[in-house]
Amino acid sequence: xxxxxxxxxxxxxxxxxxxxxxxxxxxxxxxxxxxxxxxxxxxxxxxxxxxxxxxxxxxxxxxxxxxxxxxxxxxxxxxxxxxxxxxxxxxxxxxxxxxxxxxxxxxxxxxxxxxxxxxxxxxxxxxxxxxxxx
Amino acid sequence: xxxxxxxxxxxxxxxxxxxxxxxxxxxxxxxxxxxxxxxxxxxxxxxxxxxxxxxxxxxxxxxxxxxxxxxxxxxxxxxxxxxxxxxxxxxxxxxxxxxxxxxxxxxxxxxxxxxxxxxxxxxxxxxxxxxxxx
DNA sequence: GCATTCAGATTACAAACGTAATCGTAGCCC
DNA sequence: GGGCTACGATTACGTTTGTAATCTGAATGC
Numbered sequence: 052x053x054x055x056x057x058x059x060x061x062x063x064x065x066x067x068x069x070x071x072x073x074x075x076x077x078x079x080x081x082x083x084x085x086x087x088x089x090x091x092x093x094x095x096x097x098x099x100x101x102x103x104x105x106x107x108x109x110x111x112x113x114x115x116x117x118x119x120x121x122x123x124x125x126x127x128x129x130x131x132x133x134x135x136x137x138x139x140x141x142x143x144x145x146x147x148x149x150x151x152x153x154x155x156x157x158x159x160x161x162x163x164x165x166x167x168x169x170x171x172x173x174x175x176x177x178x179x180x181x182x183x184x185x
Numbered sequence: 186x187x188x189x190x191x192x193x194x195x196x197x198x199x200x201x202x203x204x205x206x207x208x209x210x211x212x213x214x215x216x217x218x219x220x221x222x223x224x225x226x227x228x229x230x231x232x233x234x235x236x237x238x239x240x241x242x243x244x245x246x247x248x249x250x251x252x253x254x255x256x257x258x259x260x261x262x263x264x265x266x267x268x269x270x271x272x273x274x275x276x277x278x279x280x281x282x283x284x285x286x287x288x289x290x291x292x293x294x295x296x297x298x299x300x301x302x303x304x305x306x307x308x309x310x311x312x313x314x315x316x317x318x319x
Numbered sequence: 320g321c322a323t324t325c326a327g328a329t330t331a332c333a334a335a336c337g338t339a340a341t342c343g344t345a346g347c348c349c
Numbered sequence: 350g351g352g353c354t355a356c357g358a359t360t361a362c363g364t365t366t367g368t369a370a371t372c373t374g375a376a377t378g379c
Contacts, residue, residue, distance in 0.1 A: 069366055073283070087326080103369050106327070111366090125375060126326050139284045140299045143292055146280050147301060149207070150273045155296045156309035158277055162289045163313055165274050167281060175290035177314055179297055183307055203336060221356080237339050240357070245336090259345060260356055322378090329372070335365080342359070348352095 066115040068138065074098055075108045076117065080135040084121060084128035200249040202272065208232055209242045210251065214269040218255060218262035 068076060078093035079085060085093070091105045109129055112118040120127040151157040159176075162168050168176075202210060212227035213219060219227070225239040243263055246252040254261040285291040293310075296302050302310075 067365095071367060100367095101369070103371095104367075107368075108366095110328080124326095136295070136298075140295050142280065142284060143295050144299060144301055146276065147296065149204075150276060153301075154306055155293075155302050156306040156313070159289075159293070159306075159310050160313055161270070161274050161277050162281065163317055165278065167278055167287075168289050168317070172288055172290040172293075173314060173317055176293045176310070179290070179294055180307060180311055180314070183297055183302070201335095205337060234337090235339070237341090238337075241337085241339075244358080258356095320379100324375100324377080326375085327373090329370105331370075332368090334367085337364080338362090340359105340361075343357095345354100345356085347354075349350100 066117070068112070068115065068117060071098075071104075072108050072112055072115075072117075075105065075112060076131060076135075076138070079118065079129055079131050083130035084123075085130075086123070086126050086128055088126075090129065200251070202246070202249070202251060205232075205238075206242050206246055206249075206251075207272075209239065209246060210265060210269070210272070213252065213263055213265050217264035218257075219264075220257070220260050220262055224263065 074094050074097075075090055078090045081093070087106050087109055088102065090109065091100070091102045094100060095102065095105060109118065113120055113129070117131065117133050118129045119132045120129055122128075147153055147155055147158055208228050208231075209224055212224045215227070221240050221243055222236065224243065225234070225236045228234065229236065229239060243252065247254055247263070251265065251267050252263045253266045254263055256262075281287055281289055281292055
């Protein structure tokens with residue numbers, strides 16, 4: 052039974068976060084805690100959303116265990132329960148797994164080919180490589 | 186008719202390919218053209234699918250303009266219309282865009298942190314870097 | 320104290336997805 | 350030539366996602 056195993060055992064953020072939800076997380080990673088209205092200020096314009104949409108997304112994220120709520124008067128303040136770096140790490144890994152058989156080198160090669168690498172990137176990566184080799 | 190603007194103007198594969206669909210594409214990128222049954226042989230076991238599932242996915246991919254069909258007797262042979270490298274490139278870029286503000290270096294840093302890099306990867310990337318610097 | 324307002328909660332609803340079952344039909348086996 | 354097969358096509362159906370509208374109840378204004 053495919054059954055997501057419900058997971059979340061560990062404590063936070065097993066369920067996958069969708070694209071739209073991610074935009075909300077972004078806002079909260081940038082600054083938290085924030086109220087729904089606040090989050091909307093941060094994302095509604097850009098994504099063309101209305102406040103109810105943001106609220107839905109917030110609720111879903113709470114359900115998924117990705118956000119914590121803390122009451123503040125008659126409203127809630129939301130803050131991330133999962134760390135951005137965790138999320139980003141998982142997603143990166145997923146992609147590398149899916150598209151490159153888990154090998155990072157081909158990903159890198161692709162980015163290189165598509166000129167998705169700036170000179171800065173290259174310098175930075177080189178620096179990181181030096182670190183790794185230690 | 187909602188019609189996604191039909192897109193595909195350029196030539197092929199504008200619509201997004203889903204996870205399940207991607208598995209089918211994989212099989213066809215590995216070898217093509219192939220019949221539905223053939224594709225199933227390649228993926229059904231692994232994904233726990235039955236042949237109807239594969240057929241649905243094939244149809245959807247044809248609709249999306251990602252696959253071409255060529256009649257072969259009373260069945261079809263399918264082959265990719267979009268290239269794997271295009272798809273992979275697009276997806277990689279999407280991820281880098283979404284998660285790292287378009288910069289590849291942080292992606293790399295993340296992979297490094299999560300020990301998602303094998304020694305081979307590192308060597309390979311280093312080699313690529315040398316190329317790039319030329 | 321009663322109406323207005325503003326939060327969250329509940330409900331909605333269409334499109335995409337995952338995963339099939341069923342239908343219709345062209346060949347094939349005898 | 351009449352079922353049986355093997356295909357593609359059509360239909361199905363629950364879930365997730367995107368995007369809200371509506372409901373409900375508490376705080377606030379007066």
